[in-house]
Amino acid sequence: MFEAFPYAQPLHGLAGGILIGLAAAMMLLGAGRIAGVSGITARALKIGSGDMSMTSAWSFLVGLPIGAAIVALAGGWQPVQFASWPVLVIAGLLVGFGTRLGSGCTSGHGVCGVSRFSQRSIVATITFIGAGVATVFILNLIGGMQ
């Protein structure tokens, strides 16, 4: 399979995926909650409802860049290319509004919900992957948007 996709990194993907699974398991079994980044972000900024304490919400969010920094310092990260800032702003608005309207993102629906066989999360995950595939296809067709 991988001769066809020489640029894929299945082992890095699997290792990182297991770490993400352990992170979500820590949140579930340790704190009794879903490790959903969009929901926790909204909660930390008092935009979202729920009963998660500010201490818990902020410590999870602060952990994300700390974990990324540890991997980068250990040499497991190379600089990457981002879209231009106007494109990032458009995408950010859509991601922020959409994840709130749809009650979750890749972490809450895609990892925590799908593994629980939640009907809502499975439908949401299929929908956002489908919308993402269609978006990339159309953008490639009209010559990109970077």
Add this chain to the structure above:
Amino acid sequence: MSVANRLLPPLISGTLFGAGLTVSGMTNPERVRGFLDVFGRWDPTLVFVMGGAVIVMAIAWRIQRRMKVPVFGKKFSLPDRSDLDGKLIAGSVLFGVGWGIAGLCPGPAVASLALAPTTVLPFVIAMIVGMAAHALIPEAKLRPSKRAAR
């Protein structure tokens, strides 16, 4: 609940999460867009990320069913809805379009604040503005009216 119980489990979870996103290449927007580029230069890496995470979490859910309370908390606070509605679909479509445009979703965007802070900041600010915009719209306006549905 003690401060340590409120602070440490989420902090450890977030740190593992950020490390996992970075190790797996999910903080690289091009790799994520590569996964969505099914009809072009498809990159299957994200399948392994999701697969690894979902397998570990499926085991965690089995353990959770046998627990009365979480290890460091008083009760489980978990979503209990199972109905499908227009908001779930519409929201997921909007999210998916944004995800496809930039190759960023909330987790990698927040984690990238340590990797490329100035570059990713416009995305994070816009994401917060989008979240706030949703919070400002009255619930009634987001719910399709019953008359229209009939």
